[in-house]
Amino acid sequence: MAWVWLFLGGVSEVVWAYGLKASEGFTKPAVSVITIIFMIISFYLFAKSMQIIPIGTGYAIFTGLGAAGTVIAGVFLFEETMGPMKVIFLLLLFVGIIGLKVTTKEGQEVSGEEE
Template sequence: MNWFFLILAGLSEIVWAYGLKMTHGFTDIKWSIITICFMFVSFLLFAKSMRTIPIGTAYAVFTGIGAAGTAIVGIVGLGEELGVMKVISLSILIGGIIGLKMIDKKTAKTEDAAK
């Protein structure tokens, strides 16, 4: 369940990062409220996820989902440039997130077996 919270936290980070762009310096009240709400939700879910997920893994996954997702939103939704190096970099980032998840799952199984 905590991994689910962590993924939702990362997805919420994408929403508030996009919302931050749309606030135009917090001059658009609707987007400002949406952004602040998603910031709160994002950090609440992130905090809940760290009950059982190690902080290093949780933070890397949280920020990785946010960074990769926001970059993809920028490319797809805001017309930002897509180049070979950006694709390679995003692939490495996403691979790292998946790797951390797999390593944490193995660590949890080992710890459970030791109990």
């Protein structure tokens, strides 16, 4: 379940990152409130996942999902460009996220030793 919390936290991070842009510096009250709610949700889910997933792996995946998702949202929602080099580096980011996931066992202590 910790991996689900981590994934949903990363997705929530994309929502609040988008909200930061859409709120225009918190000048739009409704969008600002939604953004803050998703910030809280995002960090709550991240904190829940950290009860089981090692912090280094969890934080890297959390921020990686947020970064990758925000790049993709920027392309589709804000008409940002997606050139070949951006695609390559985005794919590298996904490879890193997947690699960290498949090489991490749930229940590892923060020190990296198994229980």
